[in-house]
Amino acid sequence: MTNSDLGAPLAGVGAVDDSLGALDRFCAEVASDFRRPGMALDRDPDDTGGLADLPGVAFLWLAMLPRAYQAAGEFPIRLLNAAGTIQGSVIMIERLSHGDPNVILAAPGPSLSGQVIRALASDAQADWFWERITRRRECTFFGLTEPGKGSAAGELTCTLSPAPGGDGWLLNGEKRYIGNGARAQVGVVFSRRAPGPWGVEAVLVDTGAPGFSAGLLPTVGLRGTRISWLRFEDVPIRADHLLGAHLTPTRRGLRGALQALYRFRPGIAAMALGCAQAACDHVGVQRPMLPKAGQLRMSDLLDRIAAVRCTMHQVAADIDHGLVNSHRIGAVKVEAARLAEEATLLAADLLGPASLVEDRWLEKTYRDVRAFELMEGTTNLHRISVFQGLRKGTFLNSGDHCVGAAG
Amino acid sequence: MTDLTNILTDDIVVPYPALLDALHERCGTGGLTASHAGYALASSARLPGATDGPLCRFGLAFELAEPPIVPGAADQFAEGLLGLHRDLLHRTLRHAICHLEDRTSEGTSLLSRQLVQGQLADIAMALSVEDAMPPGRRDSDPSARWRSHQRMVAVGRDLLRLLGASGFLADSPAADLHLAEVAGNVYLHPGGRDD
Numbered sequence: 009m010t011n012s013d014l015g016a017p018l019a020g021v022g023a024v025d026d027s028l029g030a031l032d033r034f035c036a037e038v039a040s041d042f043r044r045p046g047m048a049l050d051r052d053p054d055d056t057g058g059l060a061d062l063p064g065v066a067f068l069w070l071a072m073l074p075r076a077y078q079a080a081g082e083f084p085i086r087l088l089n090a091a092g093t094i095q096g097s098v099i100m101i102e103r104l105s106h107g108d109p110n111v112i113l114a115a116p117g118p119s120l121s122g123q124v125i126r127a128l129a130s131d132a133q134a135d136w137f138w139e140r141i142t143r144r145r146e147c148t149f150f151g152l153t154e155p156g157k158g159s160a161a162g163e164l165t166c167t168l169s170p171a172p173g174g175d176g177w178l179l180n181g182e183k184r185y186i187g188n189g190a191r192a193q194v195g196v197v198f199s200r201r202a203p204g205p206w207g208v209e210a211v212l213v214d215t216g217a218p219g220f221s222a223g224l225l226p227t228v229g230l231r232g233t234r235i236s237w238l239r240f241e242d243v244p245i246r247a248d249h250l251l252g253a254h255l256t257p258t259r260r261g262l263r264g265a266l267q268a269l270y271r272f273r274p275g276i277a278a279m280a281l282g283c284a285q286a287a288c289d290h291v292g293v294q295r296p297m298l299p300k301a302g303q304l305r306m307s308d309l310l311d312r313i314a315a316v317r318c319t320m321h322q323v324a325a326d327i328d329h330g331l332v333n334s335h336r337i338g339a340v341k342v343e344a345a346r347l348a349e350e351a352t353l354l355a356a357d358l359l360g361p362a363s364l365v366e367d368r369w370l371e372k373t374y375r376d377v378r379a380f381e382l383m384e385g386t387t388n389l390h391r392i393s394v395f396q397g398l399r400k401g402t403f404l405n406s407g408d409h410c411v412g413a414a415g
Numbered sequence: 416m417t418d419l420t421n422i423l424t425d426d427i428v429v430p431y432p433a434l435l436d437a438l439h440e441r442c443g444t445g446g447l448t449a450s451h452a453g454y455a456l457a458s459s460a461r462l463p464g465a466t467d468g469p470l471c472r473f474g475l476a477f478e479l480a481e482p483p484i485v486p487g488a489a490d491q492f493a494e495g496l497l498g499l500h501r502d503l504l505h506r507t508l509r510h511a512i513c514h515l516e517d518r519t520s521e522g523t524s525l526l527s528r529q530l531v532q533g534q535l536a537d538i539a540m541a542l543s544v545e546d547a548m549p550p551g552r553r554d555s556d557p558s559a560r561w562r563s564h565q566r567m568v569a570v571g572r573d574l575l576r577l578l579g580a581s582g583f584l585a586d587s588p589a590a591d592l593h594l595a596e597v598a599g600n601v602y603l604h605p606g607g608r609d610d
Binding site for chain 2: 050051153156157158160162163184185225226227228229235349353356357360361362363364365368371372374375378379381382386387388391392
């Protein structure tokens with residue numbers, strides 16, 4: 009069976025507290041609003057005009073802000089508090105992605121940059137960032153990946169050199185595959201100040217600064233993420249915009265990138281699972297009576313979606329409790345991305361000939377879900393990490409099981 | 416008539432929609448060959464009045480049309496589609512090898528990595544199986560053609576994974592592989608929604 013009843017508990021979700029349950033129901037209710045703007049973003053990735061009016065987008069925006077910046081009264085505080093945890097965020101993101109992940113990605117918000125700010129910024133830097141993006145409801149970007157290098161953080165070639173006169177820095181180099189890079193107003197860029205792992209720094213960049221240029225890259229799908237190239241030619245960086253300058257070099261730079269990525273990665277898994285579930289539910293609506301062979305294939309897929317969802321919740325809850333197992337976090341993202349691809353392939357098969365020209369939503373989702381394989385590290389990178397976890401004995405844990413999972 | 420063997424070379428990359436147009440010509444029904452589902456796919460240039468949709472971004476268009484009545488035309492077109500897909504996979508494999516040779520990590524080419532070499536070998540072996548598939552098993556009937564198509568979709572996805580984020584760009588082989596998947600969905604699906 010599918011979960012076509014919006015708001016029904018998702019298979020694989022274990023017992024959650026009242027606040028997380030309420031968050032789940034709220035997000036399930038507002039997610040269907042995302043379908044129409046999601047289709048519009050596929051036609052024109054800059055068609056973001058009406059997004060802010062959607063309750064789901066308004067909630068998402070507040071949920072990603074620190075409590076001090078959350079406007080009071082618009083949404084119950086217990087929902088916002090629940091969404092502020094990693095487990096709450098995967099619940100929220102999976103439900104909203106069932107509507108459409110493009111809307112989440114195109115909406116203004118701190119995104120990964122916010123996680124870097126939380127990990128590295130001084131109080132003054134955090135105030136500057138949060139006040140600025142809340143005042144102007146800005147889009148942000150996270151600038152790590154470089155052309156020809158991918159997201160290998162240790163091999164960055166963008167440079168940060170002292171500005172003439174000794175006041176601040178100059179940023180030079182290029183970034184590629186940066187979500188919202190060409191549409192954001194501010195972002196975090198990782199660059200190299202000195203050789204070696206401790207020579208990498210994270211800096212705040214205003215996209216209006218001289219020497220900054222950017223453009224959209226044409227993607228096959230998930231166009232709402234507005235993947236971009238960025239170029240920095242002697243971009244001036246204020247001295248107080250070097251994040252974590254109050255920390256020792258070993259506690260800033262790459263450390264901030266890794267902390268942000270580990271905390272954000274379950275969210276990509278949640279997006280993928282939301283799309284996988286949506287594709288299965290779409291088949292259930294479009295073709296309620298599947299033949300036996302089709303039922304078996306669908307049931308097998310739903311079994312695996314439930315299992316990965318269960319693991320995703322465990323991994324998210326672990327992060328909330330300070331336990332970060334990078335191997336398992338990466339594996340959940342890989343498995344969820346695979347399921348999303350598989351679900352759309354199965355849907356196109358079960359819905360019959362020409363389903364990919366007759367069914368616009370399916371054709372779009374079929375393209376969109378391919379992005380999850382490469383977002384937050386490709387499958388191959390995570391396979392290597394899983395192998396390393398196997399060797400260290402930190403990947404498989406025979407004691408893991410879902411307790412009280414629905415479905 | 417366009418000769419497909421001449422335009423599919425290493426040096427000249429002909430977009431999939433143009434190859435599809437050439438296939439229509441080669442099948443010689445006097446127009447576009449339509450699928451049993453009642454759709455004809457061709458380049459946007461060949462169908463300038465077709466409905467605007469997301470496929471147009473990739474240069475492909477479709478129109479409603481009657482399935483061919485010329486005996487064997489639909490079979491010939493379907494076999495041709497599988498051939499286009501196979502050629503496209505070979506072309507993408509060559510592209511992937513060049514791409515991985517140019518990409519470096521920790522000072523060495525990605526092509527020198529055992530994991531990557533193993534994946535390329537898996538893909539090459541899967542492609543060689545498709546190349547060697549006896550005609551009776553490859554394209555003798557709709558069911559065999561659909562199985563061939565699905566196997567090639569899997570090979571294409573594996574190839575695109577090797578290309579990383581560049582394999583998601585619309586100006587990469589990803590676009591043509593998407594069109595080959597759509598064309599298979601339209602023309603090669605065995606029909607009847609598996610009822």
